[in-house]
Amino acid sequence: MTLPTLKILQTPEYKTLIKSNILNTIEYLFSKNQDFSVSCQIEHISFTPPLPHEIKETFKDTALFVLSGYTFESASIDKEYFSFEAGFGSQNMGSVVLLPLLAIKGIYVEEFPIVLNFAEYKEVEEKPKIEIKKSSSQSSSQSSSMEALLNNPENKKLLRKKK
Numbered sequence: 001m002t003l004p005t006l007k008i009l010q011t012p013e014y015k016t017l018i019k020s021n022i023l024n025t026i027e028y029l030f031s032k033n034q035d036f037s038v039s040c041q042i043e044h045i046s047f048t049p050p051l052p053h054e055i056k057e058t059f060k061d062t063a064l065f066v067l068s069g070y071t072f073e074s075a076s077i078d079k080e081y082f083s084f085e086a087g088f089g090s091q092n093m094g095s096v097v098l099l100p101l102l103a104i105k106g107i108y109v110e111e112f113p114i115v116l117n118f119a120e121y122k123e124v125e126e127k128p129k130i131e132i133k134k135s136s137s138q139s140s141s142q143s144s145s146m147e148a149l150l151n152n153p154e155n156k157k158l159l160r161k162k163k
Contacts, residue, residue: 010120019102022115025115026077037065037108038067039063040065041103045103046097051088083097083098
């Protein structure tokens, strides 16, 4: 369901403002080591490796991701994208979730909304590709997927600084 939006919330100036607010809020939550949740538009998310069809078909237009534990620890942000690793389905299949900041519709701490975004995200460029390579000796455990994430030089520049 699409909410009616005011034209002022679709201007480039407002989109720049809300994107900065999303970035600053997530960085603040990282600095305070505070778990949080994000709601986002599924159509703008990429999953690496891709999720099986039977898992993807369970998603609605908007999904809520809780960033806690390993998912929180794996999260990173830059000026355009937010990413984290999460487990999906009954097999807890690991996948890196990559989403544009403007595709984030809300940020929540516990049950409280702290940021709401009514700007519509329009995809203007191709999403960056995240490659996760596994050697044949690695297992499919969380530690090997984290090692694969950290071994990719493209991902190192996305990882947030730990304090």
